[in-house]
Amino acid sequence: MxxxxxxxxxxxxxxxxxxxxxxxxxxxxxxxxxxxxxxxxxxxxxxxxxxxxxxxxxxxxxxxxxxxxxWPVGQGGLEPTLTGRQNAKFVCRVHGHYDDLEDRVAYIHDFSELREAFDEPIYTYSSGMRSRLQFSMSMAFDFDVYISDEVTAAGDAAFRKKAAASFRDLSDRAGLIxxxxxxxxxxxxxxxxxxxxxxxxxxxxxxxxxxxxxxxxxxx
Amino acid sequence: MEARSPLAITLSVWRAIFLREALDRLFKERAAWVWLLVEPVMHIAFFVWVFAVVRARNIGGIDTSVWIMVGMLSFFLFRRTAIQVMHAPSSNKAFFSYRQVKPFDTALMRGVMEGFLMIMMSVIVLFIANLLGIPTIPGDPLLVIVTCGVLWLYGLGYGLVASVLMELVPELEHVLQILMLPLYLISGVIVPISSIPYPYQDYMMINPIAHGLELVRQGFAPHYHTASGTSLGYILAFAMTHVFLGLLLYRRFALRLVMR
Incomplete structure (x- = not known):
């Protein structure tokens, strides 16, 4: 509440x-x-x-x-000099996930479909890749309430479809503003x-x- | 899901920032950690050479090499901590969109990181110097530890205050940078303060860092003649004032630092 x-x-x-x-x-x-x-x-x-x-x-x-x-879905901060993986690890740690860190990072890696680019610094990413990573990071944690400002999905058509589906899935199991x-x-x-x-x-x-x-x- | 306690959140944030800062400081570029060591070693080597050329065998009754080395390392402890802490909030802006991460967390962790690195580096430098026959075993280790702790605290406090002021008045960054250079010269890193005539020596001793350097030297060689008026209380008062002023500014302007 x-x-x-x-x-x-x-x-x-x-x-x-x-x-x-x-x-x-x-x-x-x-x-x-x-x-x-x-x-x-x-x-x-x-x-x-x-x-x-x-x-x-x-x-x-x-x-x-x-x-x-x-945090606002798909709008989490990314430090440009760190790689996607390092950013993902940082966010996991901030949210207290030390024990299952590897699982969550693997989930983000898998969901974002960034493949090798996951280990490249963020400043080499296109804006589509960035928002894919940001969206995947939001999906990797369990919150009671998610907040979302305008962004529900990003990236190319295939990713957008997948993102919209998991966003709807999420709105079924948790609160959403x-x-x-x-x-x-x-x-x-x-x-x-x-x-x-x-x-x-x-x-x-x-x-x-x-x-x-x-x-x-x-x-x- | 169960809510975490504020302490648990802070601790996990600190751990995350510490690891992130370590990555940034040690592995940002190829062999970034080598350059951390090279800078003070080059400064020390250069001045040891200069003093050897002018045949200054001892300063204030102790070996010139020890005098330079210890002073330089202590000065770097202060300066690096101050500069790193100063830029902590601005280089972690991206992470403030996670509300758990507060600007103060980044500043504190950067300070801890830098203190940790400087201890490691100093030990390496002093150990190698000792192998070369320079007497670098401290005679009064407790005084060295306490003074280094106070110098670090002063660096942290200075950085805390400077980081908030820089956010409020961006032009201050240039002013503070200009201030750092003469600090190197007036803190008695390369010019022995006790060799300066009165009344100017007293003016030099207004600078609290000079007190810190003299005390660390005394810790290494208890028979060292410090400049008159050297006092641990003086630099400690400066350090504590800065730390508390910094904490106050962070409390007051916490939001200004987070907002884009």
């Missing part, structure tokens, strides 16, 4: 403190529910997601997490929705209701 209580967030800009992006968001996300964040550009979807993920902290308010939350502009992606993966508008969040048990509210608001 993730309890967001009265969260405010604003960023520092070049001209001092910016406007409030989130003002007074209070939402409770039950465990095991897949949630889509809906809202226009700049409504604070990514902001809320990074607050939930713990990468950023709210200006005011609290977020309680009683579960293991992933995602931002996506494609309505189809949201409908495929989520049951519930949070609609962000004017810095406030509205919870909908059914994703369709959230999308309806969002579209009606836009039509006005």
């Amino acid at each position: 993730i309890a967001i209580k009265d969260v405010y967030k604003r960023y520092k800009t070049r001209h001092g403190m910016g406007e409030m992006v989130l003002c007074g968001v209070t939402v409770t996300i039950p465990s095991g529910v897949n949630v889509g964040l809906i809202g226009g550009n700049g409504a604070g979807k990514s902001t809320l997601l990074s607050l939930i993920g713990g990468v950023d902290h709210p200006t005011k308010g609290t977020i309680e997490r009683n579960c293991r939350i992933s 995602m931002v996506a502009h494609g309505e189809k992606t949201l409908k495929d993966n989520c049951q519930s929705g949070i609609w962000l508008v004017d810095g406030k969040a509205h919870w909908f048990d059914k994703l369709d209701d959230a999308l309806k509210a969002y579209n009606e608001h836009n039509a006005k």
Whole structure:
């Protein structure tokens, strides 16, 4: 369960403190529910997601997490001078997987289909290879809740198909909080929705209701 | 899955960063570890040769080679730790997208890594020098260990403070780099501070690193005449102030260091 209580967030800009992006968001996300964040550009979807993920902290308010939350799927950092394998090992170690390190690295190697390139430095990778590795790393760990910002799959058509399948698989066994502009992606993966508008969040048990509210608001 | 305790997370992050830094420092390029050793050895060899040419057999009552070697290694201990720690957050930016990794973890682990490497290197250099007949067995090992620990702590503290300041004011990087060069000259690495006339000697002793070098030399040869006013408390106070100031800055600006 993730309890967001009265969260405010604003960023520092070049001209001092910016406007409030989130003002007074209070939402409770039950465990095991897949949630889509809906809202226009700049409504604070990514902001809320990074607050939930713990990468950023709210200006005011609290977020309680009683579960293991992933980093944004497919957006884990890669150190360019290290090889794919070394990066994978680093992430395994950070997440405390010392005993089954080899298995997980083998899984990432296998899933990413990078073959020999896995032992080459990241700076030699194409952007497709990078995102394949990043996506594979996200798939190699078991989290209670995964967060995903726009990216569900990357790489060539064959890899994208495989990635989409395992992403759906993952959304069945764990919780998912995602931002996506494609309505189809949201409908495929989520049951519930949070609609962000004017810095406030509205919870909908059914994703369709959230999308309806969002579209009606836009039509006005 | 069961949540890990904060301590368990921190420890596994430290271990991961330590291994990653070791890779970076020792195997980044072909035989990168050789160059770690070559730099201080060349500095030492050059100045030992210069002093041999001018026939300075002893400084402050101890063998010139020991004086140079010990001073140089202690100075490198400080400088390398400071520089490595200083650049720790900026060279690990990619890993901050995993929220478990905090900038302070990278800084601390880099400091530990560098201290560890400098101990290994110093032991190798002193051992070889001893085989060559230079008396490099410390007379007061405890003083050597304590002073080296304080010099390392000062390097860590300086690096911590500098890394945050550099993030807040990027131009400071140039200023700090310029400052490092005269430090080599005014810390008594190659110019004996006790040979400098008053009142300038007292001015030189404002620099805490000079105190550190004098004390390590005294640890190696207890009969060494240190510059007047040499005090362990002085450099320790500097080191602790920097470490705590650094910790404070990391606490205050933790997010600024992580944000891109």
